[in-house]
Amino acid sequence: MTPNRNADRPRIDAHEKVLGRALYAADQPFPGLLHAMTVPATIAKGRILSIDTAAALQVPGVVRVFTHDDFSQIRTTPAARGAYGQPGKGHQPMTAPQVRHRGEPVALVVAETLEAAVEGAEAVTVRYAEESFSARMDDDLAGPEPEAAGQLASGDAEAAFANAAHIVDVEYRHPQQHHNPIELISTTAAFEDGTLRIYEGTQSAAAFAGGLAGMMGMEPQALRGVSPYTGGGFGQKNGVQEQSVLVASAALLLRRPVKLVMPRGQLFHTASYRPQSRHRVRLAADGNGRLLAGIYETVQQNSRYDGFGSDHGANPPRMYGYGAWRGSERIVRVDTQTPGHQRAPHEHPASHATECALDELAGALGMDPVALRLANDTQRDPITGKPFSSRHLADCLRRGAARFGWERWTNQPGALVAGNGDRIGLGVACGSYKAAMTPSVTTLRLSAGGQCRIATSGHEMGQGLRTVIAAELIDVLGVDPGKLDIRIGDTGHAPQHLTAGSWGAGSAAPAARAAALKLREELSQLTGAVLSDEPVHVQLARTRRPYLEVSVDTVPLGKDRQAIEQLRRGMPVTTGPEYPDFLAFSWIAHFAEVHVEPSTGRVRVRRVVSVADCGRVMNRRTAESQVRGGVVWGIGAALREAGECDPRFGGVLNNDLADYVVPVNADVGAIEVDFIDEPDTRLNLSGVKGLGEVAMVGAAAAIVNAVHNATGRRIRHLPIRIEDLL
Amino acid sequence: MPDPQDRQPFDLTRRQVLETGTIASLTGAMLPTAGLAQQAGPQPSPENGMTVHLSFRVNGRPTALDIDARASLLDLLRERLGLVGAKKGCDHGQCGACTVHMDNRRVASCLTMAAKADGRDVTTIEGIARANGLHPMQQAFIDHDALQCGYCTPGQIMAAIACVKEGHASTPEQIKEYMSGNICRCGAYVGIVAAIEQAAPQIERS
Numbered sequence: 043m044t045p046n047r048n049a050d051r052p053r054i055d056a057h058e059k060v061l062g063r064a065l066y067a068a069d070q071p072f073p074g075l076l077h078a079m080t081v082p083a084t085i086a087k088g089r090i091l092s093i094d095t096a097a098a099l100q101v102p103g104v105v106r107v108f109t110h111d112d113f114s115q116i117r118t119t120p121a122a123r124g125a126y127g128q129p130g131k132g133h134q135p136m137t138a139p140q141v142r143h144r145g146e147p148v149a150l151v152v153a154e155t156l157e158a159a160v161e162g163a164e165a166v167t168v169r170y171a172e173e174s175f176s177a178r179m180d181d182d183l184a185g186p187e188p189e190a191a192g193q194l195a196s197g198d199a200e201a202a203f204a205n206a207a208h209i210v211d212v213e214y215r216h217p218q219q220h221h222n223p224i225e226l227i228s229t230t231a232a233f234e235d236g237t238l239r240i241y242e243g244t245q246s247a248a249a250f251a252g253g254l255a256g257m258m259g260m261e262p263q264a265l266r267g268v269s270p271y272t273g274g275g276f277g278q279k280n281g282v283q284e285q286s287v288l289v290a291s292a293a294l295l296l297r298r299p300v301k302l303v304m305p306r307g308q309l310f311h312t313a314s315y316r317p318q319s320r321h322r323v324r325l326a327a328d329g330n331g332r333l334l335a336g337i338y339e340t341v342q343q344n345s346r347y348d349g350f351g352s353d354h355g356a357n358p359p360r361m362y363g364y365g366a367w368r369g370s371e372r373i374v375r376v377d378t379q380t381p382g383h384q385r386a387p388h389e390h391p392a393s394h395a396t397e398c399a400l401d402e403l404a405g406a407l408g409m410d411p412v413a414l415r416l417a418n419d420t421q422r423d424p425i426t427g428k429p430f431s432s433r434h435l436a437d438c439l440r441r442g443a444a445r446f447g448w449e450r451w452t453n454q455p456g457a458l459v460a461g462n463g464d465r466i467g468l469g470v471a472c473g474s475y476k477a478a479m480t481p482s483v484t485t486l487r488l489s490a491g492g493q494c495r496i497a498t499s500g501h502e503m504g505q506g507l508r509t510v511i512a513a514e515l516i517d518v519l520g521v522d523p524g525k526l527d528i529r530i531g532d533t534g535h536a537p538q539h540l541t542a543g544s545w546g547a548g549s550a551a552p553a554a555r556a557a558a559l560k561l562r563e564e565l566s567q568l569t570g571a572v573l574s575d576e577p578v579h580v581q582l583a584r585t586r587r588p589y590l591e592v593s594v595d596t597v598p599l600g601k602d603r604q605a606i607e608q609l610r611r612g613m614p615v616t617t618g619p620e621y622p623d624f625l626a627f628s629w630i631a632h633f634a635e636v637h638v639e640p641s642t643g644r645v646r647v648r649r650v651v652s653v654a655d656c657g658r659v660m661n662r663r664t665a666e667s668q669v670r671g672g673v674v675w676g677i678g679a680a681l682r683e684a685g686e687c688d689p690r691f692g693g694v695l696n697n698d699l700a701d702y703v704v705p706v707n708a709d710v711g712a713i714e715v716d717f718i719d720e721p722d723t724r725l726n727l728s729g730v731k732g733l734g735e736v737a738m739v740g741a742a743a744a745i746v747n748a749v750h751n752a753t754g755r756r757i758r759h760l761p762i763r764i765e766d767l768l
Numbered sequence: 769m770p771d772p773q774d775r776q777p778f779d780l781t782r783r784q785v786l787e788t789g790t791i792a793s794l795t796g797a798m799l800p801t802a803g804l805a806q807q808a809g810p811q812p813s814p815e816n817g818m819t820v821h822l823s824f825r826v827n828g829r830p831t832a833l834d835i836d837a838r839a840s841l842l843d844l845l846r847e848r849l850g851l852v853g854a855k856k857g858c859d860h861g862q863c864g865a866c867t868v869h870m871d872n873r874r875v876a877s878c879l880t881m882a883a884k885a886d887g888r889d890v891t892t893i894e895g896i897a898r899a900n901g902l903h904p905m906q907q908a909f910i911d912h913d914a915l916q917c918g919y920c921t922p923g924q925i926m927a928a929i930a931c932v933k934e935g936h937a938s939t940p941e942q943i944k945e946y947m948s949g950n951i952c953r954c955g956a957y958v959g960i961v962a963a964i965e966q967a968a969p970q971i972e973r974s
């Protein structure tokens with residue numbers, strides 16, 4: 043069966059969501075639920091001398107105050123926050139009288155009501171012995187590490203620079219950023235059917251079964267991770283959080299369900315964030331704009347203990363046909379909580395630096411930046427020499443330029459002026475993101491009455507994974523969308539993978555499609571004939587069977603059955619971008635129009651046109667929303683967002699949504715989205731490559747380039763603020 | 769807004785509620801469209817410290833209880849009445865996820881003391897669907913895919929209905945301005961504006 047390429051349906055879970063009936067982790071009702079509140083550390087580094095809980099225990103309703111004395115048996119394992127799967131790394135607060143970053147929990151107050159827990163937490167007093175620290179990568183005490191091994195390189199980049207007609211050598215800086223999904227990170231631990239169930243809005247329910255079990259010395263089967271709806275993740279919810287094991291342990295010790303909703307102010311200090319980074323970009327071109335070489339060196343902030351590496355160098359050499367390349371990455375250790383993946387984790391900062399540098403090169407060459415990109419298009423990866431599975435980036439550029447009206451662009455900054463005197467700037471930038479996949483375990487059951495139930499691996503966090511799964515079931519089986527029951531994000535239904543890195547659709551769609559095709563095949567064996575156009579359940583009913591069920595394990599390209607075993611054990615297994623015969627990426631071109639008010643320097647993003655090559659578009663309506671969301675994140679990164687670290691105290695000063703400014707409705711103009719929609723069936727059965735991450739890559743750079751086009755000011759840090767343009 | 773005389777005094781004490789479980793069954797029954805209504809939560813834990821007596825209407829149904837004087841309207845709805853549609857996104861009045869209507873005006877329920885609801889009419893996302901189906905704003909949000917994760921959505925829809933009733937939905941620019949108290953981190957803003965434009969003519973100005 044050829045996959046349908048024109049699906050455009052309402053989001054499958056939109057009905058639940060507009061009714062307010064979708065239950066998120068903190069919405070689950072439990073009899074006898076206790077409420078918890080954390081006491082955050084008020085120092086950045088040091089030892090806890092004493093914790094006085096007497097006043098807290100006097101607060102009516104307070105049931106118990108936990109400290110490190112109660113939790114010393116919790117193990118720090120590769121699943122702990124910040125370990126990123128590496129043994130010996132990570133940090134679990136409250137297992138010792140030690141503070142490694144500001145704001146980490148030092149006590150947990152549990153009470154009959156939330157109000158009592160909050161008052162109890164405020165009544166706890168802690169004495170510390172402070173130690174010196176550094177919370178910023180530019181501070182004296184920060185710990186730079188030597189260059190990481192395994193840097194991408196091809197040819198002799200330095201030599202190419204000697205012969206270049208045009209060179210740019212620039213440094214771009216990227217700030218610390220915080221994900222801030224609107225769903226606060228919360229943990230609820232409750233007992234059901236003899237298991238400890240952990241409800242947490244997460245991208246990795248398996249971390250709550252396997253990971254927490256390891257930390258608590260329990261059998262993995264004794265825990266179940268449940269997260270059917272996640273209220274936005276963006277990478278911040280991709281594992282066990284600092285408070286997760288504390289809440290689970292508290293519930294076990296108290297033998298009652300416990301819920302903790304982390305206050306947003308604390309999450310700026312306990313949850314992950316996008317680390318600060320510096321990017322030196324050197325590009326060399328000949329007189330015709332051929333890219334002879336690139337040298338790309340980055341430095342990224344990390345915590346003292348984490349396993350989160352820098353990966354800025356992975357994508358830029360794949361964007362264009364560089365003659366030679368050399369990459370270099372280093373990290374600098376500081377005393378904060380561990381940073382982590384935030385939407386397009388390294389691809390976004392890297393695209394900011396390299397796509398803006400390319401714009402500078404176009405300026406030096408006196409060349410149209412779209413033409414410069416088209417002139418350096420390539421169908422082969424310059425590093426490995428392998429072909430791309432599919433790359434329609436040039437089409438994205440051409441189609442986007444036509445729709446955007448790129449012919450209005452001139453290389454004279456400020457040449458376009460709006461009726462009200464605003465300077466109009468036009469900018470372009472491109473992006474890519476690896477097309478990755480992970481194994482899935484799927485059970486699909488069709489009932490003679492028409493109900494269709496699928497249990498599979500993956501999490502719904504707004505990207506539309508349920509809608510993608512539904513699209514394949516509808517495409518192959520013609521089932522009624524209203525009769526679909528899609529069970530994901532729950533280790534009680536199927537083994538769960540970490541859903542991140544844009545591998546959700548590339549894994550769940552082929553899994554659903556394979557299961558649906560297998561079901562068709564078995565049904566046709568049952569009926570003894572080729573299936574007709576009649577609804578499948580009607581054909582099933584005729585066999586007098588109440589239901590038909592199939593199970594399918596899907597192993598991604600380049601992996602073997604072992605991957606399924608790893609998935610069952612809750613261990614992440616992913617592929618991409620390099621496969622045996624090719625490299626696979628999604629691609630995107632963004633065009634931005636900004637209006638800059640000359641007297642105030644205020645920048646408005648009036649219009650963005652984005653054209654993506656994500657393989658097959660699984661459902662147009664939700665895919666467009668995905669891209670719009672990525673562009674909104676680009677607007678936030680370009681003009682709004684930065685976590686302001688206070689070097690004296692080691693905390694984030696603007697730790698709430700009034701001061702950490704994210705785009706609101708009035709900040710967002712028109713965002714027009716189009717797709718190439720060419721299925722990449724060499725990659726998987728569904729022909730899908732992934733969209734959520736690539737949507738953001740290059741979006742900020744297009745805006746920054748547009749600001750330059752409007753003002754002639756080349757701002758090499760994010761965000762661009764009014765003071766930069768005055 | 770209903771005449772205060774229409775309000776039925778509802779004199780059920782906290783103790784009675786706990787003894788009989790009345791709150792739970794009441795909450796289930798109080799919703800205008802039972803079929804679409806959220807299941808009521810279990811009995812909340814006993815209150816501690818100073819309590820205040822509240823008598824108010826939620827989604828048209830009279831409700832009375834004694835509640836911790838420190839509680840917010842959001843925590844009253846979510847933790848006591850099992851109405852979990854309104855969401856907590858910041859607890860500081862900065863995100864709009866907790867938006868509900870009080871006497872037909874939008875309020876951030878996290879910034880509203882529960883005690884302030886006494887004698888008022890509170891409407892939540894659970895109370896707006898019409899007997900014959902969705903509220904036009906809910907349908908418009910589906911049609912324009914004005915949501916992704918859905919977490920901000922109940923607050924967006926309650927704010928959107930208020931935005932139209934206030935007369936602040938006459939142009940896209942005006943809608944954007946008056947909807948800027950509701951953050952959507954998924955970035956569904958373009959769809960939200962389109963949804964409000966679609967639903968506005970079907971909603972009466974107040």
Ligand code: FES
Binds near residue numbers: 861864
């Ligand atoms: S939770 Fe009330 S405004 Fe954010």
Ligand code: FES
Binds near residue numbers: 274954
């Ligand atoms: S839909 Fe996710 S925050 Fe708005």
